[in-house]
Amino acid sequence: MKIDISWRFVRVWQRNLAVYRTSWKINFLPPFLEPLFYLIAFGVGFSGLIGNIRYGTTQVSYVSFIAPALVAINIMNNSFFESTYGSFVRMYYQKTFEAMMATPLNAEEIITGEIVWGATKAVIGTVIMLVVISFFGLVSYPVALLIIPVSFLGGIAFGAVGMCFTALVKTIDLFNLPVFLFVTPMFLFGGTFFPLAGLPVWAQQVALILPLTHLVNVVRALNYGLFNSDVVIGIVYLAVFSLLTMPFALSRMQRRLIK
Amino acid sequence: MDNDQTLIKATNLKKSFGDFVAVREISFTVEKGVCFGFLGPNGAGKTSTIKMIYGASPVTAGDLFVFGLDIKTQARAIKSRIGVCQQENTLDPDLNVLQNFEIFASYFNIDKKTAQDRTMELLHFFALEQRRNSKVAELSGGMVRRLIIARALINQPELLILDEPTIGLDPQSRHQVWDKLEALKQQGLTILLTTHYMDEAASLCDELVIMDNGTILAQGSPQALISKYTGHHIIEVTEPGPDLVKYIQGKDVWQENLGHRLIIYAAEEHDLYRDLCSRFANKDCLLRSASLEDVFLILTGRELRE
DSSP states (O other): OOOOOOTTHHHHHHHHHHHHHHTHHHHHHHHHHHHHHHIIIIIIIIGGGTOEEEETTEEEEHHHHHHHHHHHHHHHHHHHHIIIIIHHIIIIISOHHHHHHTSSOOHHHHHHHHHHHHHHHHHHHHHHHHHHHHTTTOOOTTGGGGHHHHHHHHHHHHHHHHHHHHHHOSSGGGGHHHIIIIIHHHHHHSSSSSOGGGSOHHHHHHHHHSHHHHHHHHHHHHHTTOOOHHHHHHHHHHHHHHHHHHHHHHHHHHHHHOO | OOOTTEEEEEEEEEEEETTEEEEEEEEEEEETTOEEEEEOOTTSSHHHHHHHHTTSSOOSEEEEEETTEETTTOHHHHHTTEEEEOSSOOSOTTSBHHHHHHHHHHHTTOOHHHHHHHHHHHHHHTTOGGGTTOBGGGSOHHHHHHHHHHHHTTTOOSEEEEESTTTTOOHHHHHHHHHHHHHHHHTTOEEEEEESOHHHHHHHOSEEEEEETTEEEEEEOHHHHHHHHTOSEEEEEESOOHHHHHHHHHSOOEEEEOSSEEEEEEETOHHHHHHHHHHHOOTTEEEEEOOHHHHHHHHHOSOOOO
């Protein structure tokens, strides 16, 4: 089947935005509270045990080391969980896609709308988190503002890969597999809570294959006001990753939705 | 070539899923302004057929033209001119009734003002105005069904497609749905529906096809099908005695012996009925009009479908 996407995918995005707006106060809470809790727990409670962390040739405090990682993790979670559990519920239980398929919308537009929406949620979460983290004095503006467009790119990458899983799983419980084998290892070992250098060499190489490691690298550098090779490599990686996962997600979902 | 009155033209239309053939090269045409029914047991290929018509399922082989447009190349244009009411509840549970309509309208690129006006008109027509701010989960089955039909009309379609429109509804709700469909028919809307309810097909459809195993077994108006396949009257004898069975077998009439029930397709034979009553004084002997259900059972058999 050929891929045919028009700007109508925006209609699907708007539908999700309308739902989001009906409960925006609740939706705003996680990206607001999560960094707060982490920064208090790790920054106040934990960092006394650790001291500073080496970043390149300088030293940074543990709190300022993990703050950008929290932003990156939030980008991953927002878009990945939206295009897995969220999209699966709309597709399988709510028959939302079925209703859309009987209108001028086609499967590719529905899926594109879903992925772009997940990326949008990642952007919203990122903006809220940056505001919170800024109060701790941990963000170097204006370069750090580039984190916002990066969060959209990261959202597309994680949304598209999530949608690939959605196209493949038979039941919603099976999402446990990608969550525990893909998301959780990245969350723990992607240079998030300790530097990659703390891992054996082979594990560092594995980590560099995974998208969160690159997203963390980009966000961390931009957060410190740096535009270094980490940023360039990471952005190229995320773009290529999206270009590979997006067509796969679209064609697999097409196969799943059109019988 | 077709005249302007032809809305749907299917020629040797086929649908298969792997090795399974759901629709076997069927041909039919639907004229403008009629209510056209697909009647058949579960798995007959009704839903597969209409899914091809509304572009949700690709045609495996054959030709299908809707509004004179080829579904294979112009699905989007066709979909923008039809309204579809699917079998399952496809209302958006995350949204209230009004939002359901307005957002559904946006999928057709209908501007907000027009969508709002049409929504109020449709809710009024289906007597659901007081439910406009309700959540979908708060609505009864009958209301949900009427809302889905109402929502399917938001783009002012030229063709309304309904897949089992009254499945699972109580008699009151069914009749309410029928009333509304009848009214839409009066307004000149072309309606295509699938059903396995005989009374529904008989009361709503001007023309219908009876499908089984992916093929069309018969086509015509309900009355024409009844007179063609069963005659006008049927005598049914419950628990027939052996002498009655023997007597009837001696007569040259079409009959079906189901063991506990004997069915005699008697055309206009009131005499036979009187004859049976007087000879056998059987209180379980019943003379009734033939119905679409008789036609259906004759054509599709009495075996259970699983």
